[in-house]
Amino acid sequence: MNATSIGDLAQSFLLRHRNTALKQDMARLTQELATGQVADTRQALAGNYSYLTELERNLDVLAGYKTSLTEAGIFAANTQTALARFQDVGADLANSLVVSGGSTVGAQANDIAAEARTALSVLVGTLNTRSAGRALFGGTATDRSPLASANVLLSDLKNAVSGATTPDEMFASATAWFDDPAGFDAVIYQGAAKTLSPVRLSDSESAALDTTATEPRLKEMLKFASLAALADDPSLGFDALQQSDVFLTAGTSLLGARDNLTALRSRIGFVEAQIDRATVRNTTELTSTGFERDALLSVDPYEAATRLEEVQFQLQSLYSVTARMSQLSLVNFL
Amino acid sequence: MSISGALSSALQGLRAASVGSEVVATNLSNALTPGYGVRALNLSSDATSTNGGVRIDGISRQVNLSLVNDKRLADAGQAHSNAIVDIYTKIENLLGTPDNPASLSARVADLETSLITAASRPDAPERLAAAVSSAKSLAAGFGAASDGIQAARTDADSTIALHVTQLNKALKQVKALNTQITKSQVQNNNSTALLDQRQRLIDEISVIVPVRTMARDNGQVAIYSLAGATLLDGRAAEIGFERSAIVTPYLSKENGTLSGLTINGIEVRTGSVTGALPSGLMAAQFAIRDEITVEAQSELDALARDLIERFQTPSVDPSLGIGEGGLLTDDDQPFIAANELGLAARISVNSALDPDRGGEVWRLRDGIGAVSPGDVGDARLLNAFSSALASGRSAVSGLFSGGSYSAIALTGTVAAHFGTGRQDAERSLSFNAAQANELTERLLGEGVDSDQELQKLLTIEQVFAANARMIQAVDEMMQTLLRI
Numbered sequence: 001m002n003a004t005s006i007g008d009l010a011q012s013f014l015l016r017h018r019n020t021a022l023k024q025d026m027a028r029l030t031q032e033l034a035t036g037q038v039a040d041t042r043q044a045l046a047g048n049y050s051y052l053t054e055l056e057r058n059l060d061v062l063a064g065y066k067t068s069l070t071e072a073g074i075f076a077a078n079t080q081t082a083l084a085r086f087q088d089v090g091a092d093l094a095n096s097l098v099v100s101g102g103s104t105v106g107a108q109a110n111d112i113a114a115e116a117r118t119a120l121s122v123l124v125g126t127l128n129t130r131s132a133g134r135a136l137f138g139g140t141a142t143d144r145s146p147l148a149s150a151n152v153l154l155s156d157l158k159n160a161v162s163g164a165t166t167p168d169e170m171f172a173s174a175t176a177w178f179d180d181p182a183g184f185d186a187v188i189y190q191g192a193a194k195t196l197s198p199v200r201l202s203d204s205e206s207a208a209l210d211t212t213a214t215e216p217r218l219k220e221m222l223k224f225a226s227l228a229a230l231a232d233d234p235s236l237g238f239d240a241l242q243q244s245d246v247f248l249t250a251g252t253s254l255l256g257a258r259d260n261l262t263a264l265r266s267r268i269g270f271v272e273a274q275i276d277r278a279t280v281r282n283t284t285e286l287t288s289t290g291f292e293r294d295a296l297l298s299v300d301p302y303e304a305a306t307r308l309e310e311v312q313f314q315l316q317s318l319y320s321v322t323a324r325m326s327q328l329s330l331v332n333f334l
Numbered sequence: 335m336s337i338s339g340a341l342s343s344a345l346q347g348l349r350a351a352s353v354g355s356e357v358v359a360t361n362l363s364n365a366l367t368p369g370y371g372v373r374a375l376n377l378s379s380d381a382t383s384t385n386g387g388v389r390i391d392g393i394s395r396q397v398n399l400s401l402v403n404d405k406r407l408a409d410a411g412q413a414h415s416n417a418i419v420d421i422y423t424k425i426e427n428l429l430g431t432p433d434n435p436a437s438l439s440a441r442v443a444d445l446e447t448s449l450i451t452a453a454s455r456p457d458a459p460e461r462l463a464a465a466v467s468s469a470k471s472l473a474a475g476f477g478a479a480s481d482g483i484q485a486a487r488t489d490a491d492s493t494i495a496l497h498v499t500q501l502n503k504a505l506k507q508v509k510a511l512n513t514q515i516t517k518s519q520v521q522n523n524n525s526t527a528l529l530d531q532r533q534r535l536i537d538e539i540s541v542i543v544p545v546r547t548m549a550r551d552n553g554q555v556a557i558y559s560l561a562g563a564t565l566l567d568g569r570a571a572e573i574g575f576e577r578s579a580i581v582t583p584y585l586s587k588e589n590g591t592l593s594g595l596t597i598n599g600i601e602v603r604t605g606s607v608t609g610a611l612p613s614g615l616m617a618a619q620f621a622i623r624d625e626i627t628v629e630a631q632s633e634l635d636a637l638a639r640d641l642i643e644r645f646q647t648p649s650v651d652p653s654l655g656i657g658e659g660g661l662l663t664d665d666d667q668p669f670i671a672a673n674e675l676g677l678a679a680r681i682s683v684n685s686a687l688d689p690d691r692g693g694e695v696w697r698l699r700d701g702i703g704a705v706s707p708g709d710v711g712d713a714r715l716l717n718a719f720s721s722a723l724a725s726g727r728s729a730v731s732g733l734f735s736g737g738s739y740s741a742i743a744l745t746g747t748v749a750a751h752f753g754t755g756r757q758d759a760e761r762s763l764s765f766n767a768a769q770a771n772e773l774t775e776r777l778l779g780e781g782v783d784s785d786q787e788l789q790k791l792l793t794i795e796q797v798f799a800a801n802a803r804m805i806q807a808v809d810e811m812m813q814t815l816l817r818i
Contacts, residue, residue, distance in 0.1 A: 007372075007781030008365055014775055041431055042753060049439075049753055052432040053746030057443035064447035068454035134457060134711065142457050142711030192709045197717055200453060203724065297433070330788040 015322050022315045029308040032299045041297055055293045062286045065202055069279045071132070072199040076209055076272045078131035083211075083268060086126045087261045090221045090254055093119040097228055097251030109232050109243045116228035116250075121150035123225055127213045137213040138191030146191035146213040150226075153188050157226050158233060167245045170236065171227065178223045189214050201278035207271045217264050220257040224250040339385030341808045346387040347801035350377055353390055354794045358787050365782040369534045371395035372782055373526060395526040397533070401777050403546070406537060407560075408770040410544035410614040415763035417618035418626070421486060422756035425630045428482040429749045430475075438479065438637075439745045441472040442723070446742070449720045452698070457710035462695040465716075469661060469683045476638050480583070480678035483630050487581040490623035491592065495577035497542045497616045498595075504539045505570035508532060508557065512566075516552040525553065539565075544614045561610035563597050571597050583631050583676035587624050595620075626755075633748050634678040636732025640744055642669045642681060643730070644722045651715060653701025659684050660702060661719065674731060 031039045038044040045052060093116060100112055127137050128145040138146035147153070160177035164170035177183040195210035211218075228250040230236065231243045238246065357375045364370045376391035430437020448468040452461040511532045518525040536557065539545055545565060548556045556567040565571050576593035578585065585591040587604075595602045595616075603609040604620040611617035645651065645660035646669060654660055659668040665680040685691040686702050699715060700708040726738035734747055 005783035005786040006779045008784050009368070009781050010775050010779035013778050017771060041433060042426065042756065045431075045753070046757060049432050049750040050743070050746045053439045053742065053749070056432045056440060057446070057742045060440070060443040060447045061450065064450035067451045071454045134455075138711070140709035140712040142709075192711070194709060194712060194714075196711055197453075197714045199713075200450060200717060200720070330785045334788060334792075 018318055022311055022318065025311045029304055029311060033301060033304040033308060036299060036301065037297050038299055044297060052296060055289055058289050062282055065282055069201055069275060069282060072207065073275045075131055076268060076275055079136050080268050080272060082126050082129045082136055083265050086123060087258055089119055089122050091258045093225055094251050094254035094258060097247045109240060112247055113229055113232040116225055120225040120229050123222060124150045137211060139212045140194045140196055141192035144190055146189060148188045148190060154226055154229060156187055158230060158235065162235060164236065167242050167249060174223055174227055178219050185214050201275060205278055207274050209271060217260045221254060224253045224257060337808055337811055343385055343387035344801045344804035344808065348798060350388045350390055351794050351798035351801060357393060358791045361782045361787050362784060365784055369537060370530055370781060371397040393524055393526055395529050398780050405773040405777050406540035407544050408773045409541050411766040412770040413541050413615045414613045414618040415759060415766045417615060419759040419763050421622045421626055422752060422759050424486055425752045426756055428479040429752060438475050439742060439749060441475045442742050442745050444468045445472050446720065446723050449716055453713040453716035453720060456699045456713045456716055459695060462698045465698055466683060466687050466695050473681045473683055476678045476681050479634055483627050484581055484583060487623050487627045490619045491578050491581050494616060494619045495575055498573050498575040501539060501542055501573050504535050505566050508535050508566055509570045512554040516554055519553045542615050543611060560612055563610060573597055633732050635674050636729060637744060637748050638677045638681045639674055639731060640729045641741060644727060650718050650722045651701055653703035
C-alpha cells in the first residue's frame with residue numbers, strides 16, 4: 001500500500017459496493033416482511049429438498065385420498081342401508097309366513113304366495129340398488145344390474161324344482177340349484193365374478209367392500225322367499241297341507257337367514273368405522289403437513305422488521321457519509 | 335558566462351515545471367479511468383552541462399505489477415464461479431424446486447394422486463382421462479428439462495467460439511502494441527498511453543484465460559497461460575475451435591463429435607480436473623459443456639429410465655408381454671437398456687392410452703395390451719400402478735443406483751443433488767468475489783489521488799513563478815550590463 005497517497009476511486013468503489021449490497025438486502029427483507037415467507041427458498045433449504053418434496057407430495061396425495069375416502073364412505077353407507085332394507089323385508093315376510101302359513105285355510109294360500117312374490121321383487125330390487133351410478137352388489141361390473149328380475153328368477157327356479165312331489169324334495173332341489181355354480185350364479189347373477197378390489201384409504205391401509213349378490217347369506221333369503229312364492233304354483237300341484245308346510249318351513253328358515261345377515265351387516269359396519277377413522281386421520285394429517293410446510297419456509301415478522309430497520313439505518317448513514325466525503329477535497333479550498 | 339548559465343537553468347526549470355503541470359493535468363483528467371497507471375515526472379540534476387540545471391528523465395508510469403497480476407487471477411476466478419453458479423441455477427430451475435407446481439417432483443406427485451382418485455371410481459372415464467393427462471404432463475416435463483439442458487450446452491459451445499475469436503484478436507492486438515512500444519521506447523518517446531492500453535487488453539485476455547506475463551527486452555511482454563502454454567512470445571499463438579451449430583445429447587467431446595481446443599494446432603486438454611485451463615471464463619464454459627450438463631442429462635435419463643421400468647413389466651400390468659412398452663415408453667417403443675442416452679427427451683405415454691394418438695383411456699384400467707374394455711369397476715391395475723410408483727425400487731443407472739427409492743424420493747434426490755451443487759458453486763463464488771473486490775479496492779487505491787495532484791500543482795505553480803522571476807532577474811542583470 002502506498003504510504004503517501006490513496007486513489008480517489010478506491011473510496012468511491014467501496015461506497016458504491018456497500019450501497020448495492022444494502023439495497024439488495026433491503027429489497028429482500030421488504031419482500032420477506034410482506035409475504036411472511038423466505039425470499040430465496042433455495043438458500044433456506046440449503047439444497048436439501050428431500051424433506052420439502054416429501055411434504056408437498058404428501059399434501060397432494062392426501063387430497064387424493066380424501067376424495068377416495070369420501071366416495072368409499074358413501075359406497076359403504078349405501079351398502080349398509082341396502083342390507084338393512086333387505087333384512088327388514090325378509091323379516092316381515094318371515095313373520096307373515098309363520099303366522100298365516102300355519103293356518104290350514106286354503107283360500108289364503110294365494111294371498112300369502114302373492115305377498116311372497118312382492119317381497120321377492122323388493123329383495124331383488126334392493127340387491128340391484130345403485131349408488132352414485134355404481135351397482136353395489138355386482139363385483140367389478142358396476143355398470144350393470146347384478147340380478148335378473150324376480151320373474152326370471154321364479155321361472156328358472158320353477159324349472160329347477162319341477163319334478164318335486166313333496167315340500168322336502170322341492171326344498172332339496174332348490175338348495176341344489178342355488179348352490180350350483182351353473183345354476184343361480186350363472187343364470188340369474190349378471191354381475192362380474194371378480195369382487196371389487198380393496199379401497200385404498202391411505203398409503204398403508206385399505207378396506208374391503210367385496211359383498212356381491214352371490215354371497216351365500218343373501219342367497220338364502222332369496223331362496224326361501226322364492227320358494228314361498230312358488231308354493232301355490234299349479235305345475236307343482238301341492239295340496240293345502242303341503243302348501244302350508246312350505247310356508248311354515250320357509251318362514252322359519254327366513255328367520256334364521258335374517259339372523260345370519262346380522263353378521264354380514266356387522267362386517268360392513270366395521271368397514272364403515274374403518275373409513276371414518278381413516279377420514280379423521282387424513283384430515284389431521286393434511287392440516288399438520290400444511291403447518292409443517294409453512295413452518296419450513298416461514299419468517300418471523302418481528303425479526304424481519306427489526307433487520308429491515310437496521311438496514312435502513314445503515315443505508316441512511318452511508319448516504320450521509322458519501323455526501324460529506326464528497327466535500328472533502330482540496331479543490332474546494334483552492 | 336554564468337549569467338547565461340543561470341538563464342539556461344531557469345529556462346530548464348520553467349520547462350520542467352510546465353511538463354510537471356502537463357503530467358498533473360493528465361493525471362487529473364484520468365482520475366476516473368480504471369486501469370490507468372499514475373504518471374510521475376522523473377527529474378534529475380543535469381550532469382551533462384557545467385552550469386547545472388534540471389534534466390527531465392522522462393515520464394514514468396507507476397503501477398504495482400504484483401497487485402495487477404493477483405487481480406487478474408482473482409477476476410478470472412470470479413468469472414469462472416459466476417458462470418458455474420448460473421448453470422447450476424438454470425438446471426435447478428429446469429428440474430424445479432419442490433414448492434413449484436411445474437417441477438418434476440410435483441408432476442410425479444400429481445400422477446400418484448390422479449391414479450388414487452381414478453382407482454376410487456374406475457368406472458368414471460373422466461378420472462381415467464385425468465390420470466393419462468397427468469402422465470403426459472410428466473413426460474412433457476422431462477422433455478422440457480432435457481431441451482433446456484441441451485440449449486444450455488449449445489450456448490456454452492457458441493460462447494466458447496466467441497471467446498476464442500476474442501482471444502485471437504486480443505493476442506494480435508497485444509503483439510501490435512508490443513511492436514509500437516518498442517519503437518517508441520527506442521526513439522525515447524512517451525509510451526505510457528500504449529502501456530495503459532496493453533495492460534487493459536491483457537486484463538481482458540486474463541478473464542477469459544488466466545495468464546502470467548513476463549517482461550521481455552525493450553518493453554515487450556510475453557504472455558503464458560497459467561498451465562504454461564505460450565500465448566504470445568514474439569509471435570501470437572493461434573487458438574483453434576470448431577463451433578457446432580446445435581448440440582444434442584449424442585454429441586460429446588469423448589466421441590469426437592464436439593470440438594476441443596487447439597493452440598497452434600496442438601490439442602489442449604480442457605477437463606476441469608486434469609486440464610490446462612484451471613480457471614477463467616473459457617474453462618467454465620468447457621466445464622459446462624462437457625461435464626456439468628452431461629451429468630445433468632445422464633441423471634435425467636436415469637430418472638426417466640427408472641420411471642419407465644417401473645411400468646414396463648408384466649408383474650405390474652399382466653396384459654403386457656415380455657419386452658412390450660408399458661404406461662411410459664421410449665417414444666412409443668419399449669425401452670431397451672442400450673438406448674438410455676437422451677431418454678429424457680423421448681419419454682412419452684404409450685399411444686395405446688393417449689386419445690390424441692388413437693388410444694383409449696380405458697386401457698389404463700384394463701391393461702395396455704387389452705383388446706376390449708373389461709369390467710368397469712375393476713381397480714386392480716390402477717392400484718398396481720400406484721404401488722409401482724410408491725414402492726422402493728433400486729435404480730439401475732445414475733448416481734443413486736443401488737439405493738431403494740420410491741419414484742418421488744428419487745426425483746427429489748436428483749433435484750437436491752443439483753441444489754447442493756449450486757450451493758457449493760455459490761460458496762466458491764462468494765469467496766472469489768470477496769477476493770476480487772479486495773484486490774480491486776487495493777489496486778484502485780494505487781490510482782490517482784486528486785488531493786495529492788493538487789498539492790503538486792501548488793508546488794509546480796510556485797516553482798514556475800520562481801523560475802520566471804529568475805529569468806526576469808537575469809534579464810535585469812543583462813540590461814544593467816548593456817547600459818554600461
